[in-house]
Amino acid sequence: MPQLKELQDLATQVRRDIVRMVHKVNSGHPGGSLGCTEFFVALYNEIMELKEGFDMNGIGEDLFFLSNGHISPVYYSVLARRGYFPLEELNTFRLIDSRLQGHPTTHEGLPGVRIASGSLGQGMSVAIGAALAKKLNNDPHIIYSLHGDGELQEGQNWEAIMFAAGKKVDNLIATVDRNGQQIDGATEDVMPLGDVRTKFEAFGWDVMEIENGNDLEAVIAGLKEAKSRTGKGKPVCIIMTTVMGHGVDFMMHTHAWHGKAPNDEQLEVALAQNPETLGDY
Amino acid sequence: MKKYIDQGKNDTRSGYGAGMTELGRTNPKVVALCADLVGSLKIQEFIDENPERFFQVGIAEANMMGIAAGLTIGGYIPFTGTFANFSTGRVYDQIRQSIAYSGKNVKICASHAGVTLGEDGATHQILEDIGLMKMLPGMTVINPCDFNQTKAATIAIAEHQGPVYLRFGRPKVANFTPADQKFEIGKALMLNEGTDVTIVATGHLVWESLIAAENLENQGISAEVINIHTIKPLDEEAIIKSVKKTGCVVSAEEHNFLGGLGESVARTLAIHHPTPQAFVATQDTFGESGTPAQLMEKYGLNNKAIEKAVLEVLEKKA
Numbered sequence: 001m002p003q004l005k006e007l008q009d010l011a012t013q014v015r016r017d018i019v020r021m022v023h024k025v026n027s028g029h030p031g032g033s034l035g036c037t038e039f040f041v042a043l044y045n046e047i048m049e050l051k052e053g054f055d056m057n058g059i060g061e062d063l064f065f066l067s068n069g070h071i072s073p074v075y076y077s078v079l080a081r082r083g084y085f086p087l088e089e090l091n092t093f094r095l096i097d098s099r100l101q102g103h104p105t106t107h108e109g110l111p112g113v114r115i116a117s118g119s120l121g122q123g124m125s126v127a128i129g130a131a132l133a134k135k136l137n138n139d140p141h142i143i144y145s146l147h148g149d150g151e152l153q154e155g156q157n158w159e160a161i162m163f164a165a166g167k168k169v170d171n172l173i174a175t176v177d178r179n180g181q182q183i184d185g186a187t188e189d190v191m192p193l194g195d196v197r198t199k200f201e202a203f204g205w206d207v208m209e210i211e212n213g214n215d216l217e218a219v220i221a222g223l224k225e226a227k228s229r230t231g232k233g234k235p236v237c238i239i240m241t242t243v244m245g246h247g248v249d250f251m252m253h254t255h256a257w258h259g260k261a262p263n264d265e266q267l268e269v270a271l272a273q274n275p276e277t278l279g280d281y
Numbered sequence: 282m283k284k285y286i287d288q289g290k291n292d293t294r295s296g297y298g299a300g301m302t303e304l305g306r307t308n309p310k311v312v313a314l315c316a317d318l319v320g321s322l323k324i325q326e327f328i329d330e331n332p333e334r335f336f337q338v339g340i341a342e343a344n345m346m347g348i349a350a351g352l353t354i355g356g357y358i359p360f361t362g363t364f365a366n367f368s369t370g371r372v373y374d375q376i377r378q379s380i381a382y383s384g385k386n387v388k389i390c391a392s393h394a395g396v397t398l399g400e401d402g403a404t405h406q407i408l409e410d411i412g413l414m415k416m417l418p419g420m421t422v423i424n425p426c427d428f429n430q431t432k433a434a435t436i437a438i439a440e441h442q443g444p445v446y447l448r449f450g451r452p453k454v455a456n457f458t459p460a461d462q463k464f465e466i467g468k469a470l471m472l473n474e475g476t477d478v479t480i481v482a483t484g485h486l487v488w489e490s491l492i493a494a495e496n497l498e499n500q501g502i503s504a505e506v507i508n509i510h511t512i513k514p515l516d517e518e519a520i521i522k523s524v525k526k527t528g529c530v531v532s533a534e535e536h537n538f539l540g541g542l543g544e545s546v547a548r549t550l551a552i553h554h555p556t557p558q559a560f561v562a563t564q565d566t567f568g569e570s571g572t573p574a575q576l577m578e579k580y581g582l583n584n585k586a587i588e589k590a591v592l593e594v595l596e597k598k599a
Contacts, residue, residue, distance in 0.1 A: 057356050065351075106383050114354050116383045119374050125344045126379055129351020129359075132336065136312070137355055156375070159344035167336075 002045055007216055009277035010081065011041045015247045016280060017077035017090055019270040022261040025094040028102065031257040032148060033074035035179050035242035038219045040078040043144060047223045054084060054111035062141045063130055065115055067123020068148035068177070069103040070259065075113075076100050080281070084112035087281045121154025123147060124174055128164050131172045142230055145174045150182030153191050158203075164235040165204030172235045173226045177213070179244040181255040197239055206234040213242035248273055282498045283473045285457040285491055291428035293449035293485075294392040298323025299428075300435025301360065305331045308358070308439050314349055315362040316342045321451075322362040322392055342367045346375035350385045358439055359387050365394035365448055366407035369414060380444050381417040388438050389414075393451045394424075395535035396563070396580055397485060397573040406568035412540020414446040415513045421466060422513040424448040424534075424542075426487035428456040430510060433464035441466055448484065450535075452573040455488045469516035475505035478591050479523040479530045483509045483542045486533040486561065486582060493587035504591060512542050517549045524556045529594045531559045533587050535577075538562035557597035559590035 002010075014037050022028035044050070048062040066075055073093065080087045085099070092098035099108040103118030115126050127145035134141060151157065164172060176196060184190045193199075200207045206229050210222035222238060229236045244258070245251030248270040251262075262270055304311040305327040312334045313327055319337070328335045338345040342363055349359035361368065368391035369376070380387045391410065398406050415422045423438065423445060425431040431449050438445045472487070473494055482490040487508045494504040505523050509516065524530050530550070532543035543560040550556045563580050577583040 057354060059355060063354070115350065115385075116378050119378045122343075122347050122375055122379050125347020125375075126351040126354075128344075129348035130354045131351070132348065133352050133355025133357050136333070136357065139355070156343040156347065159338075159341035160347065163338060163341065163344055163348070166339075 004217065007041055007045060010045065011037050011216060012274045013276070013278040014041060014074060014077045014081065015274040016271055016276060018073040019248065019262055019267060020280065021073045021077070021090055021093040023267045026261045027094055028073055028261060029070040029259045030073065030261065031181070031244040031251060031255070032068065032071040032177065032179065034248060034251060035214070035244045035246050036071055036074055036146065036177055037247065038214050038216045039146065039175065039240065040074050042216060042219045042223055044078050044082045046220050047227070048144065049141060056114060058114065059137055059139055060141065063114065063143050065123050065127040065130065065143070065145040066104060066117055067145055068120060068151050069117030072102065072104050075104060079112040085110060090281045120148070120151045121156040124157055124160035127172055127174065128160055128169050131169045134171055142227060143172045145172070147174060147176050149176055149178045149180065149193060149196065150187050150190070152176065152193055152196065161200065161203045161205070168233050169235050170231055170233050173230065173238065174235065175238040175240050177242055178239050179242045181244045181258065183255065183258050185255055200237045204234060205237045206232070207237045207239065210238055210240040213240035214246045282495055285472070287455035287457055289456055290453040291456045292451060292453045293425060293428060293431040294321065294451060295323045296425070296428040296431030297390055297392065297435050297447070297449055298326065300432040301327040302330070303436055304439050305334070310356060310358045311360060311439055312336065312352055312357045313360050313362065314338055314345050316340055316345050316367065318363050321364070322390070324362060342372045343375045346372045347379050349387045350379040350383060353385045353387060360390050361387065362390050362392070364405060365391035365410045366405055369410040369446070370407060373413060377417060381420055384419065385444060386442055388445045388447060390435070390447045392449055394448045395450060395485070396568040396576040396582065397450050397452045397535060399451065399573050399576065400570050402570040403567040408537045408563050408568065409540060410448060411512055411534070411536050411542065415540070415545065419443060420513065421445040421511070423466065423511050424484040425510045426484055426508055427454060427458050429458040429460050429462065430464065433462060434510065437464040437466060450485060454485055457488065467511045467514045467516055469519035470508040470510065471519070472508050473504065473506040475503040475527065477503045477527055478595060479505045479507065479520070479527045480533060480587060480591065481507045481509050481520060481530060481542065481546055482533040483512060485535050486587070489582070489584040490533050490587055492584035493591065496584065496588055497591055502591065502595070509542055512545060515545050515549060517553065520546060520549060521553050524550060524554060529557045529598045531561060531587060531590045531594055533561040535582055536562055537565055539565055557594050559594040561586050561590050
């Protein structure tokens with residue numbers, strides 16, 4: 001197991017990757033990516049049981065599904081730094097002929113990705129299907145998924161939430177990134193989500209919270225707690241509060257940086273706030 | 282004219298159910314999903330014999346498509362079941378992103394296609410599904426003609442790697458395909474050789490085309506009848522070869538003329554061998570309530586409509 005300091009260094013480096021990737025192509029989604037950096041770093045380096053290499057079926061290992069595919073920068077950075085594909089390939093993000101499409105896809109054969117996402121609200125259904133396949137295969141591993149909070153406005157989620165509880169899909173840990181922001185503003189202004197915890201509980205889920213999703217220790221502890229709650233007849237939901245844009249001060253606490261790239265000067269400020277630790281790609 | 286014997290009227294959806302029963306016994310990777318229409322899809326026997334490989338998702342088709350995509354990750358071959366309308370139009374983006382673009386090995390099995398669903402009316406009678414599905418890159422689109430062919434197609438698609446749309450229907454129709462005929466995806470079937478006109482038909486309109494060909498023979502017109510059970514990939518070679526001989530073509534399908542088999546045939550011929558064509562299909566309209574026979578008559582989808590189209594296209598022949 002890596003030391004906490006190593007993981008913190010990794011998180012800082014991932015933040016550098018994120019802002020550099022979106023700056024280079026002047027497009028992409030830094031806000032949610034920065035907010036979920038601790039989650040991805042913890043999941044892929046401390047929590048999930050992973051085999052060497054990559055195969056689509058993923059039998060005998062934990063699997064992760066990203067439903068809010070627009071936060072591809074953090075996903076790609078963490079996958080590359082976990083060894084799924086060459087780090088230099090981060091240079092190709094959103095460029096023509098790249099495996100690193102704007103939103104993640106299996107179509108170009110990028111190792112680590114098992115489903116396309118981007119059109120919102122579809123990931124939980126896919127995660128449930130993969131969880132059912134684990135059960136059919138008598139594979140005791142866990143399915144993890146991540147969802148934006150604004151994404152819960154898509155109705156398909158509630159079909160999936162109903163199914164997972166009703167059919168006791170208890171090898172599934174679905175995390176909601178509760179950053180309270182979406183493209184047009186605060187979630188509670190655009191389309192109020194209300195009490196997300198009570199809603200999941202009413203559907204029959206075991207719900208827990210990570211109150212500071214940008215505190216690496218808290219995220220690790222929360223994910224370990226969630227894992228201990230699997231296999232008990234209920235799907236597990238983590239409501240994880242994060243700050244969109246966390247780690248780059250001018251991107252924090254606003255929806256403005258949901259899908260906008262920094263200019264040259266802003267990049268320098270962002271990088272100064274996140275000094276190089278493990279080496280830039 | 283080659284004679285075809287109706288072995289006893291049956292519904293193509295029961296062919297799907299029979300195919301699923303056989304797959305349940307022979308292929309442990311096949312799993313079935315259904316959105317509250319088990320009785321309509323005729324899969325109770327599969328469920329009774331393989332309860333652990335069946336997933337009832339309730340009235341939630343979008344979720345069903347996503348779960349099916351997820352089940353492929355782990356090696357399973359999911360067959361989703363609901364009406365054609367709810368298998369396509371209702372869930373187009375789920376199929377597009379989670380299944381087609383993601384290259385998932387899901388079999389989308391759709392009953393009650395077209396106007397022959399009957400009395401339920403236009404809300405349930407999709408006439409656009411072939412178009413929707415054939416436009417998706419990588420999607421195979423199959424519309425078998427009778428019970429035996431639907432059963433064989435169901436079994437065949439389990440062996441095919443990649444997403445498939447399998448379309449069938451509600452009414453009992455003539456069952457004339459030999460029970461032991463193997464289903465070859467993408468391979469057109471020559472049902473009757475002729476010299477004056479080519480009739481390319483799919484689904485329920487294949488039997489109607491055979492009746493039309495017989496009537497035409499009595500008028501001295503020799504019609505070639507080809508069963509195009511696979512609309513994508515289309516057996517272009519078989520169609521081109523036939524029209525080079527006959528010089529004109531009628532396409533026949535229980536679908537809108539926009540987006541259906543007829544358009545695929547027209548495109549093929551426009552590129553390779555421009556040929557006068559007549560379209561037996563619905564004319565950019567919704568359906569309505571009625572009996573299947575009444576609707577096929579009113580919307581111009583029966584053997585009389587095919588016969589009329591043949592006479593019209595013969596006029597255009599050079």
